Amino acid sequence: MNRLSYDLHIHSCLSPCGDDDMTPANIVGMAVIKELDVIAVTDHNSCKNCEAVCKWANQYGIIALPGMELTTEEEVHVLCLFATLEEAMRFDRYVDSKRNRVKNREDIFGKQLICNCKDEVIQKEEDLLLQNTTIRFERVYELMQFFHGVMIPAHIEKNSNSLLYNLGFIPIDSKFRCVEIKNMERKRELLAKHPYLEECVVVSNSDAHTLTDIHEPLYKMEVRERSPEAVMEWLRNDGRR
DSSP states (O other), X not given: OEEEEEEEEEOOTTSTTSOTTOOHHHHHHHHHHXXXXXXXXXXXXXXXXXXXXXXXXXXXXXXXXXXEEEEOTTOOEEEEEESSHHHHHHHHHHHHTTBOOOBOOHHHHOOOEEEOTTSOEEEEOOBOTTSOBSOOHHHHHHHHHHTTEEEEEOSTTSSSSSIIIIISSOOTTXXXXXXXXXXGGGHHHHHHHOGGGGGSEEEOOOOXXXXXXXXXXXXXXXXXXXXXXXXXXXXXXXXXO
């Protein structure tokens, strides 16, 4: 078994809340410095910086899962991760058709920068990515099955944009098998309140918006091999304790 350190919730300069210096190369460079094995860049409602991130990660021997932090119709944040760039970009095109479009105000929300594989800014996303989509939470698991991804409700104990805050409960027909807790010190409390979570892999990530926010190698996963496919298997519950 391979024991890999991870941070699966990182925002690039494409997210309006992400610093402009959160370029693909800088993110991967910081992950190398912090000795992470697996990362995922998960911008709001877009995967358009994933190609550059994957390119730089491959160059430095880091596993990068292309991903997105989807905002559902109920304004619940859900991490959607993929083993391949092709699968991520198929989902990106689908989400693009489901976004509620409002023009971004850079002076209020920040820039939304798309980078190429040379780490150069080539485009700005004009519509605000922080808007919710028309995709309901109950549909996300089914969509991840169709697009060969994995669904991870994000920072579920947070008092905004989270499953427990926005919905107030875990739906009885839920099928997700991985969940993110921002503060792992609350894991025991949350498991006691919500027995469904005992069936899930529980991860904790940085939700980084600056380079210094990216996690140190705090949390580990045990996978059969060092590959995106093995990481996805672990997240789908093969890594269940």
